[in-house]
Amino acid sequence: MLTLEEPLQAAPHQVVPATPTVAIVGATGAVGVELLHCLEARNFPLAGLKLLASPRSAGRTLRFRNQELPVEALDEASFEGVNVALFSAGSGVSKRYAAAAVKAGAVVVDNSSAFRMDPDVPLVVPEVNGAAIASHRGIIANPNCVAIIATVPLWPLHQRHRIRRVTAATYQAASGAGAAAMEELRESTAAALRGEAFTPRVLPHPYAFNLFSHNAEVDPESGYNGEELKVIAETRRIMDVPALPIGITCVRVPVLRAHAIALTVEFEAPVTPEEVRATLAGAPGVRLVDDRAANHFPMPSEATGQGDVLAGRIRPDLGDPSGRSVALFVAGDQLLKGAALNAVQIAEQLLRR
Amino acid sequence: MLTLEEPLQAAPHQVVPATPTVAIVGATGAVGVELLHCLEARNFPLAGLKLLASPRSAGRTLRFRNQELPVEALDEASFEGVNVALFSAGSGVSKRYAAAAVKAGAVVVDNSSAFRMDPDVPLVVPEVNGAAIASHRGIIANPNCVAIIATVPLWPLHQRHRIRRVTAATYQAASGAGAAAMEELRESTAAALRGEAFTPRVLPHPYAFNLFSHNAEVDPESGYNGEELKVIAETRRIMDVPALPIGITCVRVPVLRAHAIALTVEFEAPVTPEEVRATLAGAPGVRLVDDRAANHFPMPSEATGQGDVLAGRIRPDLGDPSGRSVALFVAGDQLLKGAALNAVQIAEQLLRR
Structure with missing residues (x-):
């Protein structure tokens, strides 16, 4: 700090x-x-x-x-x-x-x-x-892009139902590592399609058709990387729940500019997926994309260019028979709501003062 | 059934x-x-x-x-x-x-x-x-490829420490949907790099630099897709723990032929990451790839062509302050251990009878 x-x-x-x-x-x-x-x-x-x-x-x-x-x-x-x-x-x-x-x-x-x-x-x-x-x-x-994209849907859920634990696995795009990483994803993928070798310059591992644990330095003590520790600390601070238990795995995937997160959320008391859906349906900054019949859920391709965080796959967590846990999947544009848009929204509120 | x-x-x-x-x-x-x-x-x-x-x-x-x-x-x-x-x-x-x-x-x-x-x-x-x-x-x-790749490391952990809950998020390659899906990933990515449109023929969503909830049909009742329900049922059956609570999110990522899984495993009693590492170090079919200093953990690029399931990122689950939960990240070749190799290993055991 x-x-x-x-x-x-x-x-x-x-x-x-x-x-x-x-x-x-x-x-x-x-x-x-x-x-x-x-x-x-x-x-x-x-x-x-x-x-x-x-x-x-x-x-x-x-x-x-x-x-x-x-x-x-x-x-x-x-x-x-x-x-x-x-x-x-x-x-x-x-x-x-x-x-x-x-x-x-x-x-x-x-x-x-x-x-x-x-x-x-x-x-x-x-x-x-x-x-x-x-x-x-x-x-x-x-805040950190994952912390923003996670807290937009987690906050209304916490207000309404009180969250007591979060488990998250991220699917993070190249853009979080900057424009050069996006270019490296494109270039290394083009090389792979031509059957040519490519030596990474920006990221520590091959990126074409590959994924890897987030490139932030790993804390040798806890085993968590810097990105994960940021998301935990910032999510707690933004939501003002200083000791909220959060387990998270941050992974870089070969996607250009939208992050996705698989979230398992445990509440203080049993909550149904229908209640979660109803809460998120009216939440600011959230758009439900949750069509089971069409197998249509949040995807980076549809989050790209959108200001809202897409949320879907809302269902009971079958890992928690108590009925207190619900799973969902969210996606948000890393460069927009995860960075630029959130900053401009803050600036807009400054003008209103 | x-x-x-x-x-x-x-x-x-x-x-x-x-x-x-x-x-x-x-x-x-x-x-x-x-x-x-x-x-x-x-x-x-x-x-x-x-x-x-x-x-x-x-x-x-x-x-x-x-x-x-x-x-x-x-x-x-x-x-x-x-x-x-x-x-x-x-x-x-x-x-x-x-x-x-x-x-x-x-x-x-x-x-x-x-x-x-x-x-x-x-x-x-x-x-x-x-x-x-x-x-x-x-x-x-x-078994299903994810069930195989998950149970190879989960089984020795269960034998030694007794698992009572699993939370999983998958990063699944194109190969699980067949050779045509692998070709669609290559073709659609080449088109994207040329700035050209591409209409998916094999998978239901754009695949180039994108990811989406697994393409198996979604059960309208539970909200789980067919892949997730298979993994849950088969993991329980293979490990002979009929009611093991498993929460899972299956996601198709733009990777060609190796699956990865972020696993959070809750044990009956507190277990340290060091104990988990020691158990997995000697487990058949598992290779530890867990170098924090080098940020070197399981990746599809290194799992491809390997018979072993790579396991790493072994660390406490910060979402469970009780000390009973450990997080890890695994990767395995979907076509080898996830399919062909496992079948040939079964055939080899038939010969030995």
């Missing part, structure tokens, strides 16, 4: 105007490009838009609302006049530049893991704990 | 000679080809080998021990002189022709689901319940 050296204080100039100037840090990355798309698709009110990236990408342009916007090299002075800074360039960049953005008067919405467990930084999924945004002191953290 | 109309009796001629004549029914299919490979690789003693398939495939040849063997059209008279008939052409063919094979004096090892739940037909994973082979009355059933 990284804690800011000096606690941030919400300065008066951090009240975001209704039509703010926004900066995107990491604008050329997989999430950066989606941040642009979300701002455009949602008609986000803008006084100005500043695209920031590493010096390597500076000079490029990106299209936004029929204009070619220049990408500028990020430095300490980049945030002058910026009201909202959407960071998505990795923890290192966030740790180095977030304070400068706050000092310049911006509210930072940070997509990295740098501040997610900092008690002074709200960690927000708007459908779950949007009210926490109001407590920010300059930085709001955008 | 299909029950034979008349109970089969083991006839004296069903004692298989040490060097038998073997027939492969469905020789040109994905599993059929692997049956040939297994017989060759394991130096299976053969007086003769008969390749049987649909009239469509008759006239083709398949290479075996440096000879081109002709594929013949299957009919009722095909089994004359055959001592062991390895069936792998779907339930329909098994239901129609297995009795003829038995009547002709052959022992049938059936890879379909036709007889798996017939109380007169042993359902066998040699490492688990090989002794059940002796009780056959002419037919021995080869």
Whole structure:
């Protein structure tokens, strides 16, 4: 956990105007490009838009609302006049530049893991704990993609039925490891189809028609990898259930940009699949895809490009004869609700204050 | 469940000679080809080998021990002189022709689901319940691929530590749906990489860079699909724990021929990951792949072509604070241990009688 050296204080100039100037840090990355798309698709009110990236990408342009916007090299002075800074360039960049953005008067919405467990930084999924945004002191953290996609359906279930245990196995897309990993999936698959060898450069294992335990470092003590530990800690924090028992296995599958999760949820008392279905049918950010006759359930191909988390395969857990456990399968676009869309939704709530 | 109309009796001629004549029914299919490979690789003693398939495939040849063997059209008279008939052409063919094979004096090892739940037909994973082979009355059933790949590691754990609940999420390869599904995965992926549309012919959903709930029909009542219900029923039967609580989600992933399974196993009393690792280290048919420092765990790419089930990611289930649950991740070649190899191992035990 990284804690800011000096606690941030919400300065008066951090009240975001209704039509703010926004900066995107990491604008050329997989999430950066989606941040642009979300701002455009949602008609986000803008006084100005500043695209920031590493010096390597500076000079490029990106299209936004029929204009070619220049990408500028990020430095300490980049945030002058910026009201909202959407960071998505990795923890290192966030740790180095977030304070400068706050000092310049911006509210930072940070997509990295740098501040997610900092008690002074709200960690927000708007459908779950949007009210926490109001407590920010300059930085709001955008959660891990799996934590977002899981908590959108878990939260209404917890509110209505009280969850006491979660078991999850993930099917995670390449996009979570960035645009280069998506390209590696495409390139290595093309090579495999041609019968050619391919040496992985971005991910640690062959990706073509293969899957592997998530590439985050494994804690030698617990045996859990960094991704799993993030999902556990962040899910507990977002849902404000500090000791919720969560067992999770995170797996990288050869899919481009939508994650899926097989969830087994144990409640405090018996709950029927029908009750779970009814609860999710009306839940914000959730779309039921649960057609048994047509064998039509959540799939990455249909979650891609969607803002909602798809939920289906709602059925009793046959592993728990007590009737307290229900199984379901969910899918969400890793780059949208799992990253860019959630950040833009947070920014939208800032405008409303 | 299909029950034979008349109970089969083991006839004296069903004692298989040490060097038998073997027939492969469905020789040109994905599993059929692997049956040939297994017989060759394991130096299976053969007086003769008969390749049987649909009239469509008759006239083709398949290479075996440096000879081109002709594929013949299957009919009722095909089994004359055959001592062991390895069936792998779907339930329909098994239901129609297995009795003829038995009547002709052959022992049938059936890879379909036709007889798996017939109380007169042993359902066998040699490492688990090989002794059940002796009780056959002419037919021995080869289990579902996921049931095999799961029970190879679960059985030694159950013997040593007593399992009381299993939660599983599968990552199933195309091969389980046959050679045509493997080809559809390759073709549709090539089309996706070219940016071209592709209409699925074999599987119900787009497969390129996508995944979907298993394509078996879904029971409208329970919400479980046919694959999941098979795995539950067969795992209980193979391990002889008739009421073992098993919750499972079966998912088809864009991998060619090895299945993986995320398993959470609850034991009757607290068990440490170290005890689980020690039990699996010496278990027949299991190979530990569990290197936390190198982030090296079971993967389809490494399970492909291997007879063993790879097991790793052995760690406490953080969803169960009681210390009774352990998580692990396994992978096995669907066409080998999940099908052809297991059938040939059963046939080998027949010779030994």
